[in-house]
Amino acid sequence: MCLALPAKIEDIIDKERAIVNLGGITKEISISLLDKVSIGDYIILHVGYALAKLDEAEAKKTIALFEAMLEDQNNEIH
Amino acid sequence: MITETIEKKLIGPKINFNKGNVDLTHGSGGRAMANLIEQLFMREFNNEFLSQNNDQACYQVTNGRMVISTDSYVISPIFFPGGDIGSLSVHGTVNDVAMSGAKPLYLSASYILEEGFPLSDLKKIVISMADAAKQAKIKIITGDTKVVERGKGDGVFITTTGVGVVPENVNISSNKAKPGDHVIISGYMGDHGVAIMSNRNNLKFSTTIKSDSAALNELISSMVSSVPDIHCLRDPTRGGLAATLNELALQSKVGFIIDENKVPIREEVASACELLGLDALYVANEGKCVVICDPSNSQPLLKVMRSHPLGLYSEIIGKVIEDPRHFVQLKTKLGGMRIVDWLSGEQLPRIC
Amino acid sequence: MKYINDFRNGELAKAISHEIIDIVKSDKHYKFMEFCGGHTHAIHRYGIPSLLPENVEMIHGPGCPVCVLPMSRIDKAIKLALLPEVILCSYGDMLRVPGTDQKSLLKAKASGADVRMVYSVDDAISIAKTNPKKQVVFFAIGFETTTPPTAFAIKQAKKLYLKNFTVFCNHVLTPVAMDSLLQSKEVNLDGFVGPAHVSIIIGSNPYEVVSKKYNKPIVISGFEPLDVLHSILMLIKQINENRCEVEIQYTRAVKRLGNPISLNLMNEVLELRNTFEWRGLGFIDKSALQIKSEFKEFDAEMRFELPETIGKEHKQCICGTVLRGIKKPKECKLFEKVCTPENPLGSCMVSSEGACAAVYAYGRIN
DSSP states (O other): OOOOEEEEEEEEOSSSEEEEEETTEEEEEEOTTSSOOOTTOEEEEETTEEEEEOOHHHHHHHHHHHHHHHHHHHHHHO | OHHHHHHHTOSSSOOOTTSOBOOGGGGTTSHHHHHHIIIIIIHHHOOTTGGGOOSSOOOOOOSSEEEEEEEEEOOSSSEETTEEHHHHHHHHHHHHHHTTTOEEEEEEEEEEEETTOBHHHHHHHHHHHHHHHHHHTOEEEEEEEEEEOTTSSSSEEEEEEEEEEEOTTOOOOTTOOOTTOEEEEOSOSSHHHHHHHTTSTTTOOBOOOOOOOOOOHHHHHHHHHHOTTOOEEEOOOTTHHHHHHHHHHHHHTOEEEEEGGGSOOOHHHHHHHHHHTOOGGGSOOSSOOEEEEOHHHHHHHHHHHHTSGGGTTOEEEEEEEOOTTOOEEEEOTTSOEEEOOOOOSSOOOOOO | OTTTGGGGOHHHHHHHHHHHHHHSOTTOOEEEEEEEHHHHHHHHHTTGGGGSOTTEEEEEEEEOHHHHSOHHHHHHHHHHHHSTTEEEEEOGGGTTOOOGGGOOHHHHHHTTOEEEEOSSHHHHHHHHHHOTTSEEEEEEEESTTTHHHHHHHHHHHHHTTOSSEEEEEEEBOHHHHHHHHHHTTOSOOSEEEEOSHHHHHHOSHHHHHHHHHHTOOEEEOOSSHHHHHHHHHHHHHHHHTTOOOEEESOTTTOOTTOOHHHHHHHHHHEEEOSEEEETTTEEEETOBEEEOGGGGGGBHHHHSOOOOOOOOOOTTOOHHHHHTTSSOGGGSTTBTTTBOSSSOSSHHHHSTTSHHHHHHHHOOOO
């Protein structure tokens, strides 16, 4: 319910802080609420804290599901 | 050479602009003030009007309609990526004059300085204004300086007033939009606001976005030459595109339908807005214009705009419709419809 | 913006919308509540109602922590801000919310109070460090999403021996609120579009109790328009197939057990209040959090004397019924005529995710 966004870890400062990149904007944030993050991971950012790692495989699966819906519908028309 | 004449007749000792701050004597009407005016403003703005050293400037009035516009600049931070309060105060007022279709001619510049403001910063600002005026081909011909006590002003406030002359066959006004007209914008939305916000202490994010602050008079001049019958022209400053369209809707008693897919927004601007929970449509611009014209004129206008460096990314983004409620409607990226309402209060970054 | 734009694709939205139109039963009226204010906002911002068939109705819920904060708590925050030694730090959302007599933090700021907008609780800690002679109070609000950062900051403050930092804690809990809403039986619902980011913290587990108890399906939905449409599709499928489950649509971020580090942190620093007042919902037991005694030195309610007040709502404000999903914003006599974003009389209009603000800003076309 609160404004949270996926952002990519660009640099890790220490156990508690990292730099993320969100579409070209960079910001220093806290990674204290996560176990382990690596450069290149996507995290969900909220009020300056990373709340979770984004599961990229699941993200791709969800989009693929939508794309399959579109394809099915296009096939039905033709 | 005018500059040489000024150098020889210095009223007082040479000011060291690298050290020292504005103090109350710089606004008191005495020698210190005259010194500052001579060695800074007159030197940098350097024109035949100022060198006469009068309290006013006298210029020849051409036959026809004149336009006057005034604006105050209180921006914080004073220096930002892509400009400063000085260049902004020139661009902003030049643009306001130009939005009537007028050719801007002269500006006045009045300063309220806070005691303690660094002279080095003041010099940077004045040089920036001189550069901006030169690029816009206008002259700053008269002005004023006041100093207020420490704590009573935020560094510097600048007010500029501009005058210009409107060509005979041009009648641009905010109440002239008609159903069927097209809406064109001259480029990317939201750059200025995001550049400013990235420098505000409490928001702390890094971006390469610069303010788009620029004088649009030459672009507009070429637009007006090619299509004298432009209906409306406005620069979407505070409140962004949304504010401008809502104002025009009310003044012309029409509605708008805008296609979200057609509004150009840089990825970084969109990202910053996402981060802060803002809508880019409401974020300020300082080097863009919104044009309303008859649909038969939109392609020729677009061509002229896109051939100018300040209009490269111009786009037709929507149209004017009949609407007794004067709504600005948006066809969203998703295909749904929603309203783009007036901005209420100041856009505050949300968490939730 | 990767993983954001992908979920705003117009073509895919239409595809999901067609699926929904295909599977709805024409003789049924589906009523779903989007619990979360963020979902209300997304629904209206993207014009989703125009992509749904007529017999699918979305009702706004009370999941807007700004909207449900009672006036008495805002009045206390304003009192704190007006203390000369205090710097009150707040998320932007709270600054314009009207308290009693239409006072607000922004108005308090205009009259001289030191009120500062912060993006993160960390900024409040920084302000405390750089202003040792002032008392910095952080106005903490939010559901479970926003709570772990507050808990973390309190621990930080203890580590740093910060003597001038306190938190005015108003964190509230989601599944309890859902339960209270359903218990009242005031609104007929077929299911919930469940909160996205609350669920990252608490997982999907806590909703299973609510879902079973009241026999209502819950689909935990991501924030983007495709997520919301997909969740509505999943809910309709459950209803049609007579299923009642808690499903996760937002699989890329929500796991069943949530974020253990955050949950442990919350348990370490915070504990349940016996009861807490919710604007519009009345007093709900065990629905909010307070700071534990080990960390009481960081509790603003311990450090400062704040007399209890009873907030006085505008007589004709029906935010309460809107928050409970009983009435819609347009049914309020004050909506648009007197109560507007410029002159908000109730919290639903001033919060950017309040139902009234969302409908006013986006949905007055029809």
